[in-house]
Amino acid sequence: MPISDDSTTLAQLRNEVQQFVDERDWSQFHNPKDLSISLSIEAAELLEEFQWLNQEEVDQVRRRPEHLARVTSELADVLIYGLSLANALDLDVADAVGMKLDASALKYPAERYRGRFRLDP
Amino acid sequence: MPISDDSTTLAQLRNEVQQFVDERDWSQFHNPKDLSISLSIEAAELLEEFQWLNQEEVDQVRRRPEHLARVTSELADVLIYGLSLANALDLDVADAVGMKLDASALKYPAERYRGRFRLDP
Amino acid sequence: MPISDDSTTLAQLRNEVQQFVDERDWSQFHNPKDLSISLSIEAAELLEEFQWLNQEEVDQVRRRPEHLARVTSELADVLIYGLSLANALDLDVADAVGMKLDASALKYPAERYRGRFRLDP
Amino acid sequence: MPISDDSTTLAQLRNEVQQFVDERDWSQFHNPKDLSISLSIEAAELLEEFQWLNQEEVDQVRRRPEHLARVTSELADVLIYGLSLANALDLDVADAVGMKLDASALKYPAERYRGRFRLDP
Numbered sequence: 223m224p225i226s227d228d229s230t231t232l233a234q235l236r237n238e239v240q241q242f243v244d245e246r247d248w249s250q251f252h253n254p255k256d257l258s259i260s261l262s263i264e265a266a267e268l269l270e271e272f273q274w275l276n277q278e279e280v281d282q283v284r285r286r287p288e289h290l291a292r293v294t295s296e297l298a299d300v301l302i303y304g305l306s307l308a309n310a311l312d313l314d315v316a317d318a319v320g321m322k323l324d325a326s327a328l329k330y331p332a333e334r335y336r337g338r339f340r341l342d343p
Numbered sequence: 344m345p346i347s348d349d350s351t352t353l354a355q356l357r358n359e360v361q362q363f364v365d366e367r368d369w370s371q372f373h374n375p376k377d378l379s380i381s382l383s384i385e386a387a388e389l390l391e392e393f394q395w396l397n398q399e400e401v402d403q404v405r406r407r408p409e410h411l412a413r414v415t416s417e418l419a420d421v422l423i424y425g426l427s428l429a430n431a432l433d434l435d436v437a438d439a440v441g442m443k444l445d446a447s448a449l450k451y452p453a454e455r456y457r458g459r460f461r462l463d464p
Numbered sequence: 465m466p467i468s469d470d471s472t473t474l475a476q477l478r479n480e481v482q483q484f485v486d487e488r489d490w491s492q493f494h495n496p497k498d499l500s501i502s503l504s505i506e507a508a509e510l511l512e513e514f515q516w517l518n519q520e521e522v523d524q525v526r527r528r529p530e531h532l533a534r535v536t537s538e539l540a541d542v543l544i545y546g547l548s549l550a551n552a553l554d555l556d557v558a559d560a561v562g563m564k565l566d567a568s569a570l571k572y573p574a575e576r577y578r579g580r581f582r583l584d585p
Numbered sequence: 586m587p588i589s590d591d592s593t594t595l596a597q598l599r600n601e602v603q604q605f606v607d608e609r610d611w612s613q614f615h616n617p618k619d620l621s622i623s624l625s626i627e628a629a630e631l632l633e634e635f636q637w638l639n640q641e642e643v644d645q646v647r648r649r650p651e652h653l654a655r656v657t658s659e660l661a662d663v664l665i666y667g668l669s670l671a672n673a674l675d676l677d678v679a680d681a682v683g684m685k686l687d688a689s690a691l692k693y694p695a696e697r698y699r700g701r702f703r704l705d706p
Contacts, residue, residue, distance in 0.1 A: 224438070224441070225437045225438060225441045226354075226435055226437055226438055227352065227353035227354040227357060227435050227436055227437045227438070228352060228353075228354045229352065229437075230352060230353050230437040231348065231349060231350065231351060231352050231353075232348035232349075232351050232352075232353065232356065233347075233348040233349045235353065235436075235437055235440055236348060238440065238441060238444055239440070239444065242444050242447065242448065245453040245457075246451060246453050246456050246457055246458070246460075247457050247458045248458075248460065250458070251460065251516055253398070253401050253402070254393060254401060254404055254405075254414065255393035255396060255401045256515070256516055258386075258389050258390040258392070258393050259390060259511060259514075259515055259622065260515060260516075261386050261389065261390075261421065262383075262386040262387060262389070262390045262508060262511065262625060263508045263511060263512050263515060265379075265382050265383040265386040265421075265508075266383060266504060266505045266507075266508030266509070267508070268379050268382065268383070269379040269380060269382075269383045269501060269504065269505060270505050271379070272375060272376035272379050272501075273498070273501055273502060273505060274493055274498055274502075274702065275376060276640075277374070277639075277640065280374050280375060280376045281374070283375055283432070284375075284432050284433070290432065290434075293375065293428075293432065293434075294432075294434050294439045295439070295442075295443060297425060297428060297429065297434065297436075297439060298436075298439040298440050298442065298443035299443060300382065300386075300421070300425055301422070301425055301436060301439070301440055302440055302443060302444070304418060304421055304422055304425065305440075307414075307418055308418065311404070311405055311411065311414065311415075312405070313411075313414075313415050313418065314347055314348050315348055315356075315418075315419075315422060316346045316347055316348045316350075316351040316356055317345070317346060317347055317348070318415045318416070318418060318419040318422070319356055319359065319360070319419050319422055319423055319426075320345070320346045320359060321416075321419065322416060322419035322420060322423060323359055323360065323363050323423070326363065327363065330367060332366040332367050335367050336366075336367055336368050337367070337368045337369075337371070339367075339369065339372065339637065372637060377636070377637055380501065380632060380635075380636055381636060381637075383504060383629060383632065384629045384632060384633050384636060386629075387625060387626045387628075387629030387630070388629070390622060390625065390626060391626050393622075394619070394622055394623060394626060395581065395614055395619055395623075397519075398518075398519065460516065466680070466683070467679045467680060467683045468596075468677055468679055468680055469594065469595035469596040469599060469677050469678055469679045469680070470594060470595075470596045471594065471679075472594060472595050472679035473590065473591060473592065473593060473594050473595075474590035474591075474593050474594075474595065474598065475589075475590040475591045477595065477678075477679055477682055478590060480682065480683060480686055481682070481686065484686050484689065484690065487695040487699075488693060488695050488698050488699055488700070488702075489699050489700045490700075490702065492700070493702065495640070495643050495644070496635060496643060496646055496647075496656065497635035497638060497643045500628075500631050500632040500634070500635050501632060503628050503631065503632075503663065504625075504628040504629055504631070504632045507621075507624050507625040507628040507663075508625055510621050510624065510625070511621040511622060511624075511625045513621070514617060514618035514621050517618060519616070522616050522617060522618045523616070525617055525674070526617075526674055526675070532674065532676075535617065535670075535674065535676075536674075536676050536681045537681070537684075537685060539667060539670055539671065539676065539678075539681060540678075540681040540682050540684065540685035541685060542624065542628075542663070542667055543664070543667055543678060543681070543682055544682055544685060544686070546660060546663055546664055546667065547682075549656075549660055550590075550660065553646070553647050553653065553656065553657075554647070555653075555656075555657050555660065556589055556590050557590055557598075557660075557661075557664060558588045558589055558590045558592075558593035558598055559587070559588060559589055559590070560657045560658070560660060560661040560664070561598055561601065561602070561661050561664055561665055561668075562587070562588045562601060563658075563661065564658060564661035564662060564665060565601060565602065565605050565665070568605065569605065572609060574608040574609050577609050578608075578609055578610050579609070579610045579611075579613070581609075581611065581614065
């Protein structure tokens with residue numbers, strides 16, 4: 223199933239995830255606590271891809287196809303659990319992200335935080 | 344900006360995130376290692392919403408609007424960092440999720456794993 | 465090297481960890497950020513041992529030697545990085561734990577929090 | 586209670602933690618799954634102390650008393666949950682760490698891994 227970010231809505235991607243879950247009758251396991259545990263574990267596996275790397279090595283990741291493929295795969299796991307949680311709790315992901323960006327825009331006014339995310343003296 | 348999963352593509356949502364980052368000139372901080380650290384921290388904050396809850400309390404979350412709003416907010420943080428990572432490394436999220444679901448479908452054939460995710464004796 | 469909690473001081477255990485690190489000249493990698501990343505990753509691997517388990521399965525872990533051995537091994541990894549961090553920053557672990565317990569005792573007076581950790585209405 | 590790593594055994598420190606738990610009758614909550622969740626959350630809070638820091642800022646942490654105090658406090662939380670898990674499952678921490686170091690010594694022979702932890706070509 224070749225899909226792309228340009229042509230796929232959040233609802234369609236969530237539906238792909240839900241279909242996978244439904245085909246295995248796994249909704250019974252998908253309570254929000256266990257989904258959050260799994261998301262946290264996958265986030266750590268993603269982080270593991272950068273464990274011990276110095277800045278130079280981090281910069282090279284985008285030019286190393288095999289490493290990039292592993293990162294992509296771990297990010298997919300994180301997102302699948304994130305979308306599963308949205309499915310389990312019937313949350314609107316785009317709305318949640320939009321609302322959070324709006325709130326963050328108030329917390330971090332662009333003019334004051336340009337080029338920095340702390341207001342150190 | 345009222346947006347919804349039905350009408351928003353992944354590309355559009357990624358663009359919202361990128362615009363927020365660009366307005367603050369924060370791309371310089373968005374290397375994949377630090378983004379993965381932040382994603383991991385936000386995943387833990389999401390998990391914290393379920394810390395110590397027993398099964399009954401977990402089941403009640405969907406019926407408690409304030410708790411649900413906190414969960415939604417933490418999930419948004421996770422997804423924002425996930426989309427930021429996709430932006431930083433130029434990954435296609437929908438393709439990555441689709442590929443991972445395809446791979447998982449081979450690893451967990453629906454007929455053998457229906458209702459269980461381990462093949463215990 | 466057979467050692468036990470009854471006969472081993474924190475300083476002695478820290479010294480075992482430091483010796484392992486020194487023999488490999490790994491102190492150069494042991495900055496507190498990367499050690500905290502590693503600790504976080506190992507914490508997730510520990511958590512993975514309980515992923516998807518229901519209450520009944522959790523209760524059985526202590527009676528399943530193989531599972532218990534895996535948990536012990538993952539906990540050891542967490543503690544090794546914790547002690548490595550203490551070594552890298554020259555922190556006193558026992559003092560830190562004692563101080564935190566004292567602070568928590570003020571925050572959670574025993575008589576008010578007996579049998580509960582939230583003061584729900 | 587002034588205690589120090591030089592004079593405190595693991596058993597004594599575990600006992601301090603157990604006493605705190607017993608005084609609040611919290612053993613009922615201390616199942617290994619929920620303890621591992623809490624440990625993971627505290628590990629993320631420790632990691633948060635280093636979020637977005639570059640190498641130079643990381644190196645300065647040991648010279649900034651307030652930051653160091655926060656790191657110490659978060660490490661204490663991690664260790665308290667680690668020792669609580671050992672208490673809950675009746676594990677010997679010193680033995681577990683010693684065994685893991687022995688196993689790691691076989692996996693990473695000092696002469697081959699001196700100054701590096703990967704055997705890249």
